[in-house]
Amino acid sequence: MNATRKALAAGLAALSLLAVSACGSDSESGSTDEVEVFTWWAEGSEKAGLDALVKVFDEQHPDLKFVNGAVAGGAGSDAKNVLQSRLQNGEPPATFQAHAGAELTDYINAGQIEDLTDLYKEKGWDKQFPEGLLDRLKQDGGIYSVPSNIHRANMLWANPAVLKKAGIEANKSYDSMDAWIADLEKIKAKGIIPLSVATDWTQVNLLETVLLADLGAEGYNGLWDGSTDWGGSEVKTALEHYSKLLSLTNTDRQGLDWPDATQLVIDGDAAFNVMGDWAEAAFQEQKKTFGTDYTAVPVPGTDGVFDFLADSFTKPVDGPNPKGTEAWLDTIASDEGQVAFNKAKGSIPASTTADTSSFGEYQQTAIKSWGEDEIVSSLAHGAATSVNWLTDITSAVAKFGSNNDVAEFQKGLVEAAEDNKPE
Ligand code: GAL
Secondary structure: OOHHHHHHHHHHHHHHHHHHHHOOOOHHHOOOOEEEEEOOOOOHHHHHHHHHHHHHHHHHOOOOEEEEOOOOOHHHOOHHHHHHHHHHOOOOOOEEEEEOOHHHHHHHHOOOEOOOHHHHHHHOHHHOOOHHHHHOOEEOOEEOEEEOOEEEOOEEEEOHHHHHHOOOOOOOOOOOHHHHHHHHHHHHHOOOEEEEOOOHHHHHHHHHHHHHHHHHHHHHHHHHHOOOOOOOHHHHHHHHHHHHHHOOEOOOHHHOOHHHHHHHHHOOOEEEEEOOOOHHHHHHHOOOOEOOOEEEEEOOOOOOEEEEEOEEEEOEOOOOOHHHHHHHHHHHHOHHHHHHHHHHHOOEOOOOOOOOOOOOHHHHHHHHHHHHOEEEEOOOOOOOOOHHHHHHHHHHHHHHHHHOOHHHHHHHHHHHHHHHOOO
16 A cells, blocks of 8 residues: 555544444444454555454344444554554544554553453363463463464465476475576566565564575574674674565565565466465465465475464453453354454454365465474564564564665664564
């Protein structure tokens, strides 16, 4: 989305909020049938995922009315700011989307969301989600949100027909960044965009996968707990690879969001796109066949590692409709909700009780990897760091995108770690 469209979207979101508070709800008397759900699933295949969830909600809770509080912008790039000002102004929605992990901890520490432990016990949710996932929703023993899905961020999407033009076999696996970069150069020589990328956060998503490839899971994890040196030579190698990769991307990247970057691969205008598996929903929405029209393999050098993130839904403190919030959380946790949403979203269910036999071919690979692979936390999607640390890393990435100075980039990342690393 370009700047004008972004401003327009933010304006529209603000207007729709006014409309929401002006009509229908009866929050002053404490009773309302409206359930405002705040996400960034505002457009395209992400909206289709949300719609699938809303359909289940409507069936399960015909007495309630879903109100769409979505603010456009991939990875919550605009939504998170809008949400923060609403929370600070005492105008929370009935529920909002938050990533499991460090991002959720921010809301917990700020006292903005409620402890759901009793609800978990009452509903038996504590038995249906995997322990490792529940740990990322906890603070001091309390559980603070209900997970809707699990996404994998280290996926490489490719168009086999485009690769063929450059004499590269489809589904080729690369065990290192260097091997992959050699093929990207071949694609560039054919006048085709080797790798598509979009605005800042998608560059952060690309960077995290390069760090993962070059440092390995242990070294990557160490970036977040202080045991890996951001100023070291391994990070430097990764940043040099990242710099090379960026030079092999589309030049109009700043004006695009993820659907545009993925679309370049779908349309055969680019060979590869590194993107979380919400991209699967975009391929499926356009009736593309996995393995024929497109392929998806782990980013070179990250095979056997699942770069994890999960969306979850919260119950804000002093929310406008606590019963409505609980009803939404009920739908999120239900097998029907988990299956309908994840099938449409490209992700896999967070709940172990959901039946995934009808899921597509790509999603079956994700289910297998989730069960077998080493799991690490995504940076770009709130699992690894606080919102502040991610914001500082994103600034360094954005700066690097315009000055291409690796030494300064690394210095910026070292400073971001010093300023934000947990005690
Ligand atoms: C992630 C989110 C996904 C997907 C993606 C692109 O942060 O967890 O569900 O929406 O952003 O917007």
